[in-house]
Amino acid sequence: MTIDELDTPAVIVDLDLMERNMKRLAEYCTRAGIALRPHTKTHKIPELAKLQIQYGAWGITVAKVSEARVMRNSGIDDILIAYPIVADIKARELALLAQNTRLTVSLDSLEAVQSISCAAAERGVHIRLLVEVDVGMHRCGVATPSAAVALAQGILKLPNVEFAGLMFYPGHMMVPRPRFLELLVPLNRLLNEVYGAFAGAAIPIEVVSGGSTPTAFFSDEFQGVTEIRPGMYPFYDRNMVGADVVPVENCALSVLVTVVSTAVTGKVIVDGGSKAFSSDRFLSGHQRGFGLVVEDPDAELEALSEEHGHLSIAASSRPYRLRERLRVIPNHVCSTINMHERIYGIRGDRVETSWVVAGHGKLQ
Amino acid sequence: MTIDELDTPAVIVDLDLMERNMKRLAEYCTRAGIALRPHTKTHKIPELAKLQIQYGAWGITVAKVSEARVMRNSGIDDILIAYPIVADIKARELALLAQNTRLTVSLDSLEAVQSISCAAAERGVHIRLLVEVDVGMHRCGVATPSAAVALAQGILKLPNVEFAGLMFYPGHMMVPRPRFLELLVPLNRLLNEVYGAFAGAAIPIEVVSGGSTPTAFFSDEFQGVTEIRPGMYPFYDRNMVGADVVPVENCALSVLVTVVSTAVTGKVIVDGGSKAFSSDRFLSGHQRGFGLVVEDPDAELEALSEEHGHLSIAASSRPYRLRERLRVIPNHVCSTINMHERIYGIRGDRVETSWVVAGHGKLQ
Numbered sequence: 001m002t003i004d005e006l007d008t009p010a011v012i013v014d015l016d017l018m019e020r021n022m023k024r025l026a027e028y029c030t031r032a033g034i035a036l037r038p039h040t041k042t043h044k045i046p047e048l049a050k051l052q053i054q055y056g057a058w059g060i061t062v063a064k065v066s067e068a069r070v071m072r073n074s075g076i077d078d079i080l081i082a083y084p085i086v087a088d089i090k091a092r093e094l095a096l097l098a099q100n101t102r103l104t105v106s107l108d109s110l111e112a113v114q115s116i117s118c119a120a121a122e123r124g125v126h127i128r129l130l131v132e133v134d135v136g137m138h139r140c141g142v143a144t145p146s147a148a149v150a151l152a153q154g155i156l157k158l159p160n161v162e163f164a165g166l167m168f169y170p171g172h173m174m175v176p177r178p179r180f181l182e183l184l185v186p187l188n189r190l191l192n193e194v195y196g197a198f199a200g201a202a203i204p205i206e207v208v209s210g211g212s213t214p215t216a217f218f219s220d221e222f223q224g225v226t227e228i229r230p231g232m233y234p235f236y237d238r239n240m241v242g243a244d245v246v247p248v249e250n251c252a253l254s255v256l257v258t259v260v261s262t263a264v265t266g267k268v269i270v271d272g273g274s275k276a277f278s279s280d281r282f283l284s285g286h287q288r289g290f291g292l293v294v295e296d297p298d299a300e301l302e303a304l305s306e307e308h309g310h311l312s313i314a315a316s317s318r319p320y321r322l323r324e325r326l327r328v329i330p331n332h333v334c335s336t337i338n339m340h341e342r343i344y345g346i347r348g349d350r351v352e353t354s355w356v357v358a359g360h361g362k363l364q
Numbered sequence: 365m366t367i368d369e370l371d372t373p374a375v376i377v378d379l380d381l382m383e384r385n386m387k388r389l390a391e392y393c394t395r396a397g398i399a400l401r402p403h404t405k406t407h408k409i410p411e412l413a414k415l416q417i418q419y420g421a422w423g424i425t426v427a428k429v430s431e432a433r434v435m436r437n438s439g440i441d442d443i444l445i446a447y448p449i450v451a452d453i454k455a456r457e458l459a460l461l462a463q464n465t466r467l468t469v470s471l472d473s474l475e476a477v478q479s480i481s482c483a484a485a486e487r488g489v490h491i492r493l494l495v496e497v498d499v500g501m502h503r504c505g506v507a508t509p510s511a512a513v514a515l516a517q518g519i520l521k522l523p524n525v526e527f528a529g530l531m532f533y534p535g536h537m538m539v540p541r542p543r544f545l546e547l548l549v550p551l552n553r554l555l556n557e558v559y560g561a562f563a564g565a566a567i568p569i570e571v572v573s574g575g576s577t578p579t580a581f582f583s584d585e586f587q588g589v590t591e592i593r594p595g596m597y598p599f600y601d602r603n604m605v606g607a608d609v610v611p612v613e614n615c616a617l618s619v620l621v622t623v624v625s626t627a628v629t630g631k632v633i634v635d636g637g638s639k640a641f642s643s644d645r646f647l648s649g650h651q652r653g654f655g656l657v658v659e660d661p662d663a664e665l666e667a668l669s670e671e672h673g674h675l676s677i678a679a680s681s682r683p684y685r686l687r688e689r690l691r692v693i694p695n696h697v698c699s700t701i702n703m704h705e706r707i708y709g710i711r712g713d714r715v716e717t718s719w720v721v722a723g724h725g726k727l728q
Contacts, residue, residue, distance in 0.1 A: 007453050007728040041670060063671045083671060084624045084633075086687050089371050108627040111686050132627075139672055140625040140633055171669075260448045261504040263472040263496075269448075269504055275702055276727050279643040305535075306405060306698060307427045307447060307727075308503055322475050323450050334670060338639055338703075341725040360725060361705040363640050363671075364371040 001351040008258045008325065009272035011336065011343035015352060017252035018234045018345075019055075025216055025233045026056035032220040037061050037080055037209065039231030042334045044359025045343070046074030048234065059102070061229040065093045066362035072101050074358070080104040080209065082167060082229060084132070084140055086112045090364070091119035098125035106130040106167040106209075108141050110154045113161060120160035128164040129155050130209060133194060135187045137171035145190075145197035152203050165207030166194065169229075170222070174214035174243045174283070188223040195224055214245045237333035238292050242284030253343075254294060254327035255336065257309060259320055268299070268320045270309040272328065277304060278335035291328035301328060365715040372622040372689065373636035375700065375707035379716060381616035382598050382709075383419075389580055389597045390420035396584040401425050401444055401573065403595030406698045408723025409707075410438030412598065423466070425593040429457045430726035436465050438722070444468040444573065446531060446593060448496070448504055450476045454728070455483035462489035470494040470531040470573075472505050474518045477525060484524035492528040493519050494573060497558060499551045501535035509554075509561035516567050529571030530558065533593075534586070538578035538607045538647070552587040559588055578609045601697035602656050606648030617707075618658060618691035619700065621673060623684055632663070632684045634673040636692065641668060642699035655692035665692060 003012065029036040039061040040049045049060050049071055059078030062068045068079050077100065084107045085094060094116060097103055105127060107113060113129065120127045131151045134141030142148050148166065155163040168191075173183055191208075198205050211219050211228025213236075219228045235253040236246045255277060257270035277290050290309070293299040298316035301309055309328070313320060330336040337343060341360055345353040367376065393400040403425040404413045413424050413435055423442030426432045432443050441464065448471045449458060458480060461467055469491060471477060477493065484491045495515045498505030506512050512530065519527040532555075537547055555572075562569050575583050575592025577600075583592045599617040600610045619641060621634035646653050654673070657663040662680035665673055673692070677684060694700040701707060705724055709717040 005453075008451070009727050083635075086624050087372070087622055089369075108625055109686055115687075134628060138628045138631065139669065139674065140627060142627050143629075258451050260450050261472055263504060263506055264498060264502045265507075267502065271447075272727075274642070274644065274699060278638070279645065279699065280638065281643065305503065306702075310503065322473055335638060335643065338670075339725065340727065361703065363373055363636075363704065 002349050003256065003346060003351060004349070006256060006344060006351060008256050009276040010256045011340050012254055012256050012327070013235065013343060013345050014252045015345045015347050017250065021236065021250060021252060022052055022055045022234050025230065028217055029219070029228070030056060034219050034225060035227035037227050037229050039063070039082065039229045040071060041067060042231035043234070043337050044070070044357050044362065045355045046071055046076065046358055047355050049076055050074070052234070058227065064362060064364060065090050065097070066364045067359045068097055068103070069093070070359045070362055072097055078102045080106070080130070080229070082106050082209070084108055084112055086115060088115050088119065091115040094127060095119040095123040095125050098127050099123065102128070104128040104130060104164055106132045108132045108151070110151060113151070113155050113158060117158035117161045126160055126162055128162045130165050130167040130207060131163070132167045133190070135168040135170055135190060136183065137169060139169070139171065141168065145194045148194050149197045149201045149203065152198070153201070156203070163203065165205045165209065167209040170210065170212060170215055174245070176244065180215070180218065184221060191223045213240065214243060232333050235333045238329050238331045239283050241292070242282060248292065248329070251329045253333055253336070254329050255291070257326055257328060259322055259324050259326065262320055262322050266312065266314045268311040268313050270311055270326060271307065272309045273307045274304040275306050276336070276339055277309070277328070277330045278332060278339055279304060280332035280335045282331050291330050294327040294329065366713050367620065367710060367715060368713070370620060370708060370715060372620050373640040374620045375704050376618055376620050376691070377599065377707060377709050378616045379709045379711050381614065385600065385614060385616060386416055386419045386598050389594065392581055393583070393592070394420060398583050398589060399591035401591050401593050403427070403446065403593045404435060405431060406595035407598070407701050408434070408721050408726065409719045410435055410440065410722055411719050413440055414438070416598070422591065428726060428728060429454050429461070430728045431723045432461055432467070433457070434723045434726055436461055442466045444470070444494070444593070446470050446573070448472055448476055450479060452479050452483065455479040458491060459483040459487040459489050462491050463487065466492070468492040468494060468528055470496045472496045472515070474515060477515070477519050477522060481522035481525045490524055490526055492526045494529050494531040494571060495519070495527070496531045497554070499532040499534055499554060500547065501533060503533070503535065505532065509558040512558050513561045513565045513567065516562065517565070520567070527567065529569045529573065529590070531573040534574065534576060534579055537576070538609070540608065544579070544582065548585060555587045577604065578607060596697050599697045602693050602695045603647050605656070606646060612656065612693070615693045617697055617700070618693050619655070621690055621692060623686055623688050623690065626684055626686050630676065630678045632675040632677055634675055634690060635671065636673045637671045638668040639670050640703055641673070641692070641694045642696060642703055643668060644696035644699045646695050655694050658691040658693065
């Protein structure tokens with residue numbers, strides 16, 4: 001099958017680029033002595049998670065219990081749920097999963113520990129827990145070394161849960177290098193204070209899980225990090241290009257769309273809208289637009305209806321024909337893949353494979 | 365089952381409110397002598413489409429061929445695809461559908477007519493076509509009465525396609541009533557010019573398909589409209605409230621979420637993010653925020669990570685507890701339902717039913 005035979009809109013992944021991106025980070029991690037535990041919320045595809053493991057990843061990360069179930073059902077048995085699981089209904093599902101999975105969960109409250117301990121004890125399983133520390137994003141995580149130690153001590157007192165270490169997410173560090181280095185100073189100071197507090201309390205820390213795609217190749221600059229959880233690095237996207245994380249040539253994923261209307265002057269309508277791209281915004285500079293048109297850097301995907309992409313061609317000299325196809329690199333690859341039931345792997349013009357997005361719609 | 369037993373995030377629909385919303389518009393349409401052809405892209409659920417028909421709708425509208433297939437497979441046999449179908453691969457699927465469906469398609473190009481005529485002739489089926497006219501939104505649609513007549517004449521010359529009438533989408537008219545009345549003047553002038561041009565060319569117009577949820581109860585003010593295609597009216601949403609289309613009490617749908625972290629001061633994290641709500645923006649006033657918290661008008665769902673809702677409680681005096689549940693009315697109901705595999709119908713605290721979002725992820 002060739003790309004021309006794909007119905008649109010369709011997400012296509014350049015396999016050569018994706019494999020290169022996967023290998024490049026795995027090699028960096030090997031050199032740096034840091035375990036790679038990719039966040040598979042980006043693609044939600046078990047086959048790709050297994051490919052990441054084949055290329056050197058140590059287990060995977062997911063965001064939700066239902067995503068963990070999808071990955072476990074495909075045979076992956078070392079899973080970190082990097083999300084505070086606080087509800088009993090989810091804790092019971094965790095305990096079920098832990099019967100045949102090396103399961104780790106991050107959290108920032110004693111209530112979550114109690115709920116998980118109780119469910120794990122009922123099933124007679126053990127669940128590994130990471131204490132999340134807020135290193136500056138101010139989303140989840142305890143704020144101080146003493147709060148982190150207190151939570152770890154809470155874990156140590158309860159049955160069927162094991163204190164495995166610390167987790168943090170530097171989500172505020174997708175910034176230019178000089179600013180990154182500025183932010184790194186207080187972050188490392190906090191991490192060192194935490195390590196000191198744990199040493200003082202004689203609590204050993206096995207894992208320090210950090211990292212993200214924007215910071216992935218600087219992971220060795222974070223004090224004491226033993227593993228990282230980047231998600232987007234197999235594909236990258238317009239936001240990663242906008243933040244100077246990679247050049248556009250590294251982007252492996254685009255949405256193949258068809259021009260469906262040229263009736264309105266100065267505009268071209270393509271058959272991918274917010275239900276194909278997501279409405280996620282561009283996070284850099286002028287913050288406008290919803291994708292990069294590979295065939296025409298002067299076109300701007302200026303607005304999205306649900307099923308219509310509004311391409312402004314006012315600044316472009318490229319002629320547009322009804323029924324032609326274009327490739328658009330989306331703002332945010334994680335959100336885009338999540339809109340699709342199936343995505344396609346290509347080499348050149350050939351569709352070499354396709355994958356069901358098995359975790360698509362798995363929100364609980 | 366009660367709501368407390370639902371795992372979160374979960375979309376819940378107040379059945380009493382939904383039924384009242386459905387009936388109210390159906391009754392208006394009956395009084396106005398206008399056919400109601402609901403746009404089912406809003407929910408993508410065959411059972412709800414059938415309920416709309418039971419309450420008086422004449423057939424349904426969909427956005428994509430794959431959505432039409434889902435609805436046809438459930439037994440609905442009068443479908444308008446309000447979307448320009450230009451690709452041969454889709455035209456062949458249209459022809460298949462037309463074997464047992466009264467199928468109508470809107471378009472704005474002769475290339476689309478030719479492709480559909482060719483595919484319909486191959487299968488020996490007939491497909492009804494509407495010429496889309498741009499009445500001011502500037503998305504799709506021919507701009508002039510003469511272009512509309514020319515396209516209709518193109519349809520009349522080709523086999524296995526039938527010119528059924530006109531379609532327009534007043535997507536630019538979600539505005540306060542005085543502005544609406546201003547915009548209505550040139551819109552009705554254009555429609556009258558189009559009708560005049562068709563009369564001059566002796567081409568009868570059977571259907572004039574207009575309308576949307578924001579304009580639904582003013583449909584009789586659009587000259588010559590014979591049917592409307594509102595989507596959101598069974599549920600409404602924050603954008604409909606923001607645009608003064610309905611009071612918040614009419615909103616039938618919310619996302620049930622759980623508080624998963626209170627570790628960061630001034631903030632509460634809930635377990636619904638952009639993958640549960642979509643990233644669709646609030647279109648009115650300050651344009652901020654991603655939902656209305658039913659339990660606390662002073663809280664602001666200020667940001668969405670993929671799986672985290674960031675609730676600012678800086679302006680609220682309500683105490684928040686970890687593990688408690690909240691209901692949040694989303695900005696855009698169509699995009700929100702599309703993120704879910706299944707949604708739930710409730711009466712009071714009882715979960716009375718649930719529906720699979722069968723068209724979820726159907727993009728082609």
